[in-house]
Amino acid sequence: MRAKREGALRRLSGLKGLGRLGRLGRLNGLLVQWMLGFVLALSFLGTAWAEPLRVFAAASLAEAFTEIGKTFEAAHPGVSVEFNFAGSQLLRTQIEQGAQADIFAAADRVHVDALREKGLLGEAPVFARNALVVVTPAEDARVRDLTDLARPGIKIVVAGPTVPVGRYTSQVLQKMTASGLYGDDFQTRVQANVVSQETNVRAVLAKVALGEADAGFVYRTDLATAATKIRVLTIPERLNVVAEYPIGVLTRSSAAKLAAEFVRLVTGRKGQAILVKHGFNH
Amino acid sequence: MGHPAARRGGIRPFGILSILLPLYVAVPLITLLLVTTPRSLVEQLASDMALRALVLTLETTVVATVLCVVLGTPLAYVLSRHDFRGRDLVDTLIDLPITIPPVVAGVALLLAFGRRGLLGRYLDLAGVQIPFTTLAVVMAQVFIASPFYVKAARAGFDSVDATLEKVAGTLGASPWRVFWTVSVPLARPALIAGTVLAWARSLSEFGATMMFAGNLPGRTQTLTLAVMSAMESNLETAVAISVLSLVLALAALLVAKRLAATRSLWI
Numbered sequence: 001m002r003a004k005r006e007g008a009l010r011r012l013s014g015l016k017g018l019g020r021l022g023r024l025g026r027l028n029g030l031l032v033q034w035m036l037g038f039v040l041a042l043s044f045l046g047t048a049w050a051e052p053l054r055v056f057a058a059a060s061l062a063e064a065f066t067e068i069g070k071t072f073e074a075a076h077p078g079v080s081v082e083f084n085f086a087g088s089q090l091l092r093t094q095i096e097q098g099a100q101a102d103i104f105a106a107a108d109r110v111h112v113d114a115l116r117e118k119g120l121l122g123e124a125p126v127f128a129r130n131a132l133v134v135v136t137p138a139e140d141a142r143v144r145d146l147t148d149l150a151r152p153g154i155k156i157v158v159a160g161p162t163v164p165v166g167r168y169t170s171q172v173l174q175k176m177t178a179s180g181l182y183g184d185d186f187q188t189r190v191q192a193n194v195v196s197q198e199t200n201v202r203a204v205l206a207k208v209a210l211g212e213a214d215a216g217f218v219y220r221t222d223l224a225t226a227a228t229k230i231r232v233l234t235i236p237e238r239l240n241v242v243a244e245y246p247i248g249v250l251t252r253s254s255a256a257k258l259a260a261e262f263v264r265l266v267t268g269r270k271g272q273a274i275l276v277k278h279g280f281n282h
Numbered sequence: 283m284g285h286p287a288a289r290r291g292g293i294r295p296f297g298i299l300s301i302l303l304p305l306y307v308a309v310p311l312i313t314l315l316l317v318t319t320p321r322s323l324v325e326q327l328a329s330d331m332a333l334r335a336l337v338l339t340l341e342t343t344v345v346a347t348v349l350c351v352v353l354g355t356p357l358a359y360v361l362s363r364h365d366f367r368g369r370d371l372v373d374t375l376i377d378l379p380i381t382i383p384p385v386v387a388g389v390a391l392l393l394a395f396g397r398r399g400l401l402g403r404y405l406d407l408a409g410v411q412i413p414f415t416t417l418a419v420v421m422a423q424v425f426i427a428s429p430f431y432v433k434a435a436r437a438g439f440d441s442v443d444a445t446l447e448k449v450a451g452t453l454g455a456s457p458w459r460v461f462w463t464v465s466v467p468l469a470r471p472a473l474i475a476g477t478v479l480a481w482a483r484s485l486s487e488f489g490a491t492m493m494f495a496g497n498l499p500g501r502t503q504t505l506t507l508a509v510m511s512a513m514e515s516n517l518e519t520a521v522a523i524s525v526l527s528l529v530l531a532l533a534a535l536l537v538a539k540r541l542a543a544t545r546s547l548w549i
Contacts, residue, residue: 089514155414157496162515195414196496199514207496211398212413 052082053258054100056091058107058164058245059200060130060219064278068271072262079258087200089162095120095250102253103262105245107164112246124248127267128280130219131240132172134233135208141231143215147182150189157204157213160197168241169217175239219243221279314528318521326522334500335508335523339485342416342504346423347481350431358435380429387425388493418495419502423484431480438472439465475541482534
């Protein structure tokens with residue numbers, strides 16, 4: 001058996017030269033052809049489809065911007081708008097690391113200013129305002145008023161300190177503590193109840209809507225997505241914050257003109273009406 | 283000697299093509315080392331965030347690995363020695379965490395063991411709440427890492443010559459004694475390799491932990507979650523923790539490989 005195989009091998013190696021040049025060479029050529037074809041097909045697809053307008057926007061803008069995007073597409077046939085909704089801090093990092101984007105709409109000035117300082121972002125006017133509320137699960141809520149937030153054993157979910165809504169949450173807690181209405185060390189006691197720091201406001205909302213957390217701080221505008229599963233505790237206006245949303249065109253944008261038009265739509269009458277419909281600017 | 287195909291010089295395009303994948307894997311990992319300096323590495327790893335994440339990760343992964351071994355060894359032995367109805371089913375089930383997305387595992391864990399979950403609601407009545415606790419981190423790790431141990435352990439037990447166990451039995455040793463004095467020592471390299479792999483996998487757990495345990499420094503923020511959080515605020519910290527994770531993973535892999543290759547009883 002073994003000898004037989006060796007014999008077959010010897011016969012094969014006799015054909016070695018031919019094999020190399022013929023069969024293997026052809027295989028090699030075939031591979032190269034395939035690869036070339038693949039690359040060509042890819043580049044063809046790339047030119048056939050126009051580049052979409054890429055909008056990086058804060059998670060809280062998801063519904064409003066999706067609707068504005070549809071309006072924009074309707075007014076610009078052949079243009080498609082692609083969204084990347086996430087925490088503003090994450091979008092900023094992605095842009096700093098070279099992500100291809102045309103527009104950045106953030107939930108606070110901090111991340112916008114950081115990009116402007118690096119020359120990555122053009123002028124960024126504020127186009128929307130928002131405020132915070134506390135949400136609790138709709139059923140058997142353990143938090144019935146804001147004072148309950150500091151009760152030991154309550155599970156609170158917030159956004160991380162670099163997430164705009166997380167920063168706003170700290171500001172609200174500071175104001176609440178300073179007001180003296182919620183007891184001594186209110187902020188410290190609430191912070192002690194925090195069980196998770198999420199990366200965006202929608203993750204906070206989801207954990208409360210699931211009933212896994214007793215309370216969370218979110219934007220007033222986020223409620224629609226989980227309306228039946230949550231109850232809302234309003235924060236008195238003087239203890240609340242005004243969350244400002246700036247929008248700007250990235251300097252690396254390959255479609256700066258189109259991007260500027262999108263910004264004009266957002267800051268213009270039509271865009272503002274859509275934002276108001278989704279609860280902004282009240 | 284070597285394989286006949288290798289002696290003939292191999293298939294030429296394969297030579298070129300097989301360079302690509304290792305290169306593709308090596309370049310980003312080496313980049314990770316190049317963008318940092320030893321000094322920044324030490325500085326960043328001494329930060330509060332990194333230290334707390336490291337301590338928590340070591341604690342949770344060790345507990346998770348012990349659980350994998352304690353629960354996985356009997357299972358692997360039963361799967362290897364007994365042919366019973368539903369064995370293939372159990373075998374597939376136990377492998378499933380390897381193929382399902384970890385984040386899906388996290389959602390499933392939350393819906394099962396969460397406060398409003400299928401089982402979690404009864405635990406809640408008893409005053410036990412798992413989500414957002416260190417226990418949740420361990421549970422996520424066990425869920426994801428256990429197949430790596432069970433697979434290795436089963437292969438180890440499969441490779442033990444059954445006649446040796448029989449001989450020990452006919453010489454009067456109880457099944458319990460046979461297991462400890464024959465099966466385990468002979469399967470030992472595989473058991474240890476599986477343990478190391480399960481540990482490494484729990485070290486890299488992210489998705490299920492994020493979903494089920496949340497992200498709180500000192501309580502549920504493991505190294506991988508710390509990388510994610512740092513990535514959004516301080517790239518240097520993120521890189522430093524990444525390098526640390528890379529070193530730990532590499533060490534685990536080298537140990538596992540060394541053990542898989544040896545048949546000796548003592549490492």
